[in-house]
Amino acid sequence: MGTLLESIHSPADLKLLNFAQMSELAEEIREFLIQTLSKTGGHLGPNLGVVELTLALHSVFNTPGDKLLFDVSHQAYVHKILTGRRDRFATIRQPGGLNGFMLRTESEHDCFGAGHAGTALSAALGMAVARDLAGGKENVIAVAGDAAFTNGITFEAINNIAEQTKRMIVVLNDNEWSIDRNVGAIASYFHRIVTNEHYNRLHDSAKRIVEKIGGKTALEVARRAEEAAKSMLWPSILFEEFGLQYFGPIDGHNIPLLVETFKFLKTQDRPVLLHILTQKGRGYQPALDGQKKFHGLGPYDADTGLTAPAGKPTYAEVFANTLVSLADKDERIVAITAAMPNGTGLDLFRPHHPKRYFDVGIAEEHAVVFAAGMATRGFRPVCAIYSTFLQRAFDPIVHDVCLQKLPVLFCMDRAGLSGDDGPTHHGLFDIGYLRSIPNMVLMSPKDEDELADMMKTGLELPGPSAIRYPRGTVAGVARKEEPQAIPLGKAEVLKDGSDVAILGLGPMISLALELAARLEHDGFTAAVINPRFIKPIDREMLAAYAGKVSAFVTFEDHVKMGGFGTAVAEALQDLGSAVPVVRIGWPDQFIEHGKIEDLRKKYGLTVDNALAQVLPIIARGKPHALVAG
Numbered sequence: 089m090g091t092l093l094e095s096i097h098s099p100a101d102l103k104l105l106n107f108a109q110m111s112e113l114a115e116e117i118r119e120f121l122i123q124t125l126s127k128t129g130g131h132l133g134p135n136l137g138v139v140e141l142t143l144a145l146h147s148v149f150n151t152p153g154d155k156l157l158f159d160v161s162h163q164a165y166v167h168k169i170l171t172g173r174r175d176r177f178a179t180i181r182q183p184g185g186l187n188g189f190m191l192r193t194e195s196e197h198d199c200f201g202a203g204h205a206g207t208a209l210s211a212a213l214g215m216a217v218a219r220d221l222a223g224g225k226e227n228v229i230a231v232a233g234d235a236a237f238t239n240g241i242t243f244e245a246i247n248n249i250a251e252q253t254k255r256m257i258v259v260l261n262d263n264e265w266s267i268d269r270n271v272g273a274i275a276s277y278f279h280r281i282v283t284n285e286h287y288n289r290l291h292d293s294a295k296r297i298v299e300k301i302g303g304k305t306a307l308e309v310a311r312r313a314e315e316a317a318k319s320m321l322w323p324s325i326l327f328e329e330f331g332l333q334y335f336g337p338i339d340g341h342n343i344p345l346l347v348e349t350f351k352f353l354k355t356q357d358r359p360v361l362l363h364i365l366t367q368k369g370r371g372y373q374p375a376l377d378g379q380k381k382f383h384g385l386g387p388y389d390a391d392t393g394l395t396a397p398a399g400k401p402t403y404a405e406v407f408a409n410t411l412v413s414l415a416d417k418d419e420r421i422v423a424i425t426a427a428m429p430n431g432t433g434l435d436l437f438r439p440h441h442p443k444r445y446f447d448v449g450i451a452e453e454h455a456v457v458f459a460a461g462m463a464t465r466g467f468r469p470v471c472a473i474y475s476t477f478l479q480r481a482f483d484p485i486v487h488d489v490c491l492q493k494l495p496v497l498f499c500m501d502r503a504g505l506s507g508d509d510g511p512t513h514h515g516l517f518d519i520g521y522l523r524s525i526p527n528m529v530l531m532s533p534k535d536e537d538e539l540a541d542m543m544k545t546g547l548e549l550p551g552p553s554a555i556r557y558p559r560g561t562v563a564g565v566a567r568k569e570e571p572q573a574i575p576l577g578k579a580e581v582l583k584d585g586s587d588v589a590i591l592g593l594g595p596m597i598s599l600a601l602e603l604a605a606r607l608e609h610d611g612f613t614a615a616v617i618n619p620r621f622i623k624p625i626d627r628e629m630l631a632a633y634a635g636k637v638s639a640f641v642t643f644e645d646h647v648k649m650g651g652f653g654t655a656v657a658e659a660l661q662d663l664g665s666a667v668p669v670v671r672i673g674w675p676d677q678f679i680e681h682g683k684i685e686d687l688r689k690k691y692g693l694t695v696d697n698a699l700a701q702v703l704p705i706i707a708r709g710k711p712h713a714l715v716a717g
């Protein structure tokens with residue numbers, strides 16, 4: 089690590105540096121990021137792009153008094169490094185270490201937590217209005233990437249800003265990339281501004297002014313830079329119509345220009361939007377060559393950028409390949425992603441059926457209503473949206489899909505604990521929010537072969553359905569040549585038994601099998617059931633086992649409250665059964681980031697825990713029997 093970086097313990101230290109030293113520091117930070125993240129993994133590309141921006145922001149503004157927000161906040165690593173977390177930075181995304189996103193509990197400099205896109209402008213406006221009401225003077229600055237402007241919430245905020253406050257700064261960090269290439273009319277609009285000839289002339293002359301004034305007194309620098317900044321006012325019809333004064337676009341890697349522009353912007357008594365141009369992955373060739381890969385990745389070789397080859401395929405890949413072959417035979421099938429072609433696997437679908445592939449931007453609500461619209465016209469839309477991001481679309485799922493009983497299939501990757509990304513990305517609530525909606529069919533496959541079967545099942549249903557499956561690699565089972573539809577609401581009994589019935593939802597079936605083996609070792613007989621359907625739940629199967637076992641055990645990678653075990657207990661109660669249900673799942677709290685195995689142990693999602701709870705019950709005998717139903 090270079091000497092300058094070692095001297096930065098807080099933003100106050102940064103404020104002692106001149107522009108040349110800040111440039112040197114920028115390069116040290118880049119090297120520090122490349123080396124550190126090669127061991128931990130993380131969002132390297134986005135952070136390499138905002139080094140100068142973050143330095144400029146922290147040298148002009150004073151957090152935590154001033155409020156600095158980052159949209160998504162995957163690009164807030166440099167902010168973390170500058171605000172007293174350099175020493176702990178090597179722990180980022182590691183168990184017990186720094187979170188990969190902004191977290192209010194982690195630092196007073198993190199004024200707003202995030203992880204999902206589109207929230208920065210609304211939250212910043214809330215803070216600006218709170219300041220105005222309280223008679224405060226602090227600055228509020230929201231930094232949002234160009235892809236955040238494909239999001240509805242961002243535009244809902246833009247529609248509201250000028251009406252609510254006179255003082256707020258929005259920084260549009262335009263690198264032309266979302267995780268994939270940014271999409272839609274707004275991306276084209278930004279591109280048109282950037283490539284506009286008139287702007288380019290202005291930009292060059294302004295840049296020359298700022299570059300020429302190096303060495304002059306601070307006052308002179310500020311005065312000339314202010315002129316430069318003003319001369320760069322290039323009306324963007326769009327933002328000006330919304331009442332935001334638009335500045336830019338300016339070079340987001342030019343520290344003096346950024347610093348002087350922020351000094352000028354903070355004097356404005358109208359909300360402003362500064363459009364800056366940055367390069368994602370700047371300073372690291374592998375990240376420039378592999379924009380998608382280096383958006384966020386696991387450990388890599390710092391010299392070459394190479395990552396360890398994946399062994400087995402992922403659920404996302406099986407999903408995508410299955411969808412390709414189903415779509416080969418059925419022209420009604422269309423695939424929709426909300427800015428996640430890579431993560432969901434749909435980038436594998438795109439080349440096969442380019443006309444039936446839709447990336448709608450970071451717009452989950454729109455994705456779902458759009459799917460509903462297509463479904464009314466006879467298409468079979470498949471919405472591939474992570475469990476955590478589908479939370480955004482709860483009302484469209486209720487109001488536009490389920491209420492109208494439209495045949496949309498939701499394929500939810502990352503259902504269950506996400507691991508190092510932490511609480512913003514864990515997919516632990518989808519059963520809770522989907523099971524209660526009438527007309528919804530909800531499934532979870534125990535392995536990749538069953539995922540394909542469930543996709544076929546969902547696509548044959550006359551109404552809505554959803555499949556939840558986890559992040560990461562598949563079980564590695566033999567695959568049938570052709571997927572087969574599964575009878576609606578039928579569980580699969582893997583093994584019969586009469587002391588206890590163990591239900592393992594999805595890949596949690598492995599814990600059910602292990603528990604059964606342990607119980608059998610102790611002289612009990614255990615049935616092992618792959619539920620397959622969370623809704624409709626297999627009541628016939630439950631009634632049959634309620635008549636013979638002393639206890640049910642449920643395993644799920646979901647919160648217990650409102651989850652699968654609850655559904656089992658509810659159904660048993662409806663059946664008049666008093667057989668107890670031992671529910672193994674996540675507790676009623678937000679789970680931190682960490683290694684999945686460690687966290688399962690910590691929160692009791694283990695065979696040991698199940699055993700400790702169920703043994704005393706089955707040892708007592710069998711106080712069951714149906715009393716009604």
Ligand SMILES: Cc1ncc(C[n+]2csc(CCOP(=O)(O)OP(=O)(O)O)c2C)c(N)n1
Nearest residue numbers: 134203204205233234235236265266267427
């Ligand atoms: C609601 C929601 N949907 C999807 C994502 C996944 N996601 C994380 S970052 C990102 C792209 C962000 O692009 P941009 O805002 O332009 O920032 P950049 O990474 O280019 O700096 C996406 C789609 C998310 N975080 N939140």
